[in-house]
Amino acid sequence: MRNGSRVVITCHARGTVFSGGPFDLTTNLWNRLADGGYVTDAMLVTGSNDPVVPPCATESTRPAAPRPAGATVTRNPAEEGTALWGALEKWYFTSGKRSYPAVRGTPRDLVSVARSAGWTVVGDPRARAMVVIPPGVLDAPDSGHVAWVDATSNRADGVYLRVTEMGAPGTAPHIWSGRTVKAAPGLSYIPAP
Numbered sequence: 001m002r003n004g005s006r007v008v009i010t011c012h013a014r015g016t017v018f019s020g021g022p023f024d025l026t027t028n029l030w031n032r033l034a035d036g037g038y039v040t041d042a043m044l045v046t047g048s049n050d051p052v053v054p055p056c057a058t059e060s061t062r063p064a065a066p067r068p069a070g071a072t073v074t075r076n077p078a079e080e081g082t083a084l085w086g087a088l089e090k091w092y093f094t095s096g097k098r099s100y101p102a103v104r105g106t107p108r109d110l111v112s113v114a115r116s117a118g119w120t121v122v123g124d125p126r127a128r129a130m131v132v133i134p135p136g137v138l139d140a141p142d143s144g145h146v147a148w149v150d151a152t153s154n155r156a157d158g159v160y161l162r163v164t165e166m167g168a169p170g171t172a173p174h175i176w177s178g179r180t181v182k183a184a185p186g187l188s189y190i191p192a193p
Contacts, residue, residue: 007044008034011056016127016151018042025049032056069193070118072099081174083107083146086166087130090148091192094128101190108135108144111188119190125152125159125183129191137184139169149189150178159183 003022009031019026021042029041029051046052076092077100078085084107088100102117103110110132111121121132126149133145147165154160162180167173 007039009044009046009053010034011053012041012051013038013056070114070120071102073102074099076100077102077104081166083165083167084110086164086176087146087148089166090164091130094148094192103190106143107132107140107146108142110144110146110190114190122189122191123187124189125149125161125187126189126191127151129189131161131163132188132190134186137186138181141169145169152183157182 011032013030013032014028015030015038017026017028018040019042021040023042025042027041027049029049030038031041031044031046031053032038041049076085076088078088084104088103092098092100101114101119103113103119105113110130114121125131129149131147131149133140133147135142135144138145145165145168147163147168149161149163151162152159153162160180160182162178164176164178166176168175168177168179171177
């Protein structure tokens with residue numbers, strides 16, 4: 001679609017969080033167009049940051065279940081520059097700079113630590129979540145690895161994760177990077193509320 005194009009919006013849905021666009025917005029509001037495709041509200045001038053059309057028929061009228069919340073702290077509990085520290089910083093900024101989850105230790109132990117702190121850990125890929133990568137999976141070292149999942153996408157050969165991480169396998173501590181990886185078996189996700 002070209003800049004300045006006029007479109008017909010038929011309904012709206014909530015989905016993956018999008019950040020950016022010409023107005024530098026963050027939103028999970030997606031508008032369905034007359035051709036059946038969807039476009040993020042961050043790319044359209046509708047006169048509002050709220051829905052301007054009814055929900056799509058597939059959109060549930062029940063409120064979404066709240067995302068789980070566990071124990072929190074006001075300072076990043078991980079060692080600065082580590083993979084966990086980076087993932088927790090992403091969590092903090094995603095939460096609106098409210099808090100960090102009260103978790104610390106090596107990534108290979110993070111699943112049990114998170115559960116002990118009251119956080120839910122799931123096995124299906126989630127955006128807005130920390131992904132815990134066990135040793136040997138996706139080139140993770142013996143201590144394991146953790147990253148932040150910015151987005152997920154379904155492809156013909158599986159689900160892919162767009163991650164931001166610090167100290168990625170093969171890089172030094174304190175170095176931020178991003179990559180897209182296929183969601184491998186054995187990954188665990190700690191969703192942010």
